[in-house]
Amino acid sequence: MGELGIKRVYEPADDVDGFRALVDRLWPRGVSKERARLDAWWKELAPSPALRTAWHHDPARFDEFADAYRAELDDDLFVAEALDVIRAHDRVTLLFAAHDEHVNHAAVLRDYLAARL
Template sequence: MIRVKRIYEPPSSDDGVRILVDRLWPRGISKDETKVDLWLRDVAPSDELRRWFSHDPAKWEEFKSRYFNELRNNPKVKVIIEMLREGKTITLLYSSKSPYNNAVALREYLELLLS
């Protein structure tokens, strides 16, 4: 099972493996209070793609297409896929206030790979 959660929300017992998928550590939050099990900054979109997208809903579909292309050859995706195949619940953590973010897109990408 793949969950998506904003890192500023409190951890819960049903989160499973908590994976931060942002390139930068979120502002104003300590590593101790977040209960991050794994920080996979390399699965975040490239800086160029992130700046181009800028959480613009009108660019969402194109963003996902470009981001999925970046993920295709990313070895860190295999780490997440292995956990899911082992039956682990994972929670993809992100810091953005926007519902249009890389964690949501990454969940969609992972679900496509597993289907």
């Protein structure tokens, strides 16, 4: 079973990251494809634009956002494909561009996927 981690895409890539998947809908500013060293770009797993805009990264609304995001993931057909990839690798790192390393959609996604492994 694969181990899941999260990391800001702006941090240097490291071999211990394993399989690296960007989980943002938009490409991060100032990051070249070479620097990102991605194995996949899972746009499908990012929050919908409407949800992201409504939340606006407000820490006070994080629990509300997380509940709504998990509901979106429950209906996302790509989740099963992502889980297959995770199971096929020893380590998968979900990359995100948000500034806050703890209050972000990648943390919710990591926990959501880990609960289904």
